[in-house]
Amino acid sequence: MTGARLRGLLLGITAVLAGLVLLAWSQPWFTLTLTPGSGEGAPLVVRGDVAAGALAPLALTTLALVAALAISGRVFRVILGVLEAFVGVSVVIVAAVALGDPAGASASAVTSATAVTGHDSVRALIESVDSSAWPVVAVVLGAILAVTGALCAVTGPRWPVSGRRYSRTRTAPVEGAEPDPIAEWDALSEGDDPTGTAR
Template sequence: MRLIAIVGGLAIAGLLLLAWTQPWANVDLTTGATVELTGSDAAPALAALGLAALALAAALTLAGVVFRVVLAVLQALIGVTVVASTAFALSSAATTAAPAVTKLTGVTGSESVAALLGDVAWTAWPVIAIIGGGLCVLHGAFVLATARKWPRSGQRFERADDQGARARRDGGAEPPRDAIGDWDALSGGDDPTAR
């Protein structure tokens, strides 16, 4: 489940970043020109959200149970934000196209730009971005549902004192000594021969 969650998170982040770079719409202007809107024009926040989802998937590789729950909630919020950002871009072509139209024509002001707009031909990429946002929400729910079932992180992420305390708490004696454990104890400032 852990591998599925991590790989799935990376794939979703990649999908969001890909959608951000693709053409989202072709806008015909009354002047006869055509403006191509990319995801970076239509939904500039998508890049930051995709990078956040990428960092989140990477953080899952080391996260403990509590942190996994926090990351799952954040992933769901990222997904909701992606859907909202993309839906806003789709609902308001004039606002979405305004920066690109201003750059091409020099016309500013929302009413002036709206007067220049003709037909808007949307591509499939905004829909793919919305699907990516939905997948983020599902990914967050999956991580939340399975967070407690993932195997523990390796012992290399725990201090030697924590390992001994865990062994005593679980009813066992001190963990057996080995070269790696002794080295870790020395690194932590403890004398492994004092036990």
């Protein structure tokens, strides 16, 4: 597979994973049955934005990494790939912690519904917990994201270099050639006088 195709594939996968993490964050994670007399009649549904609120900024960070990887140089691709892998591991940790302790992850929702505060008091109100598939989905997505980031770090040096618009080096114009408006604009934005008529 060519470097350009590999770059497109990995960046596309990363963007899709970021969107799926956001989707998981917005879905119901736990359904709590509270003890009778707690003030909450129907089962209490706790969504991912409460149980694992950190997933949203992690997903947005992943989207930002897609843009950065698309225009970065070879060395920075390795650094950004490692960072993406770290974000993926963070997604796994956040989701796994919520899955391992649904009562703790749902404490703020229970407090909002019953006005009961305190770690032990909130746990005492929870009679049973039903988990949806979304916490497990988030763990799997985080693992795939970590692997994708590692692949970006390993294969990044093989990707084609970014366009001239994002490069700090400019080739000297060929004598007698037509002026390049884009090159002249880049030179002007960096403080150079492309016309050679400095005041």
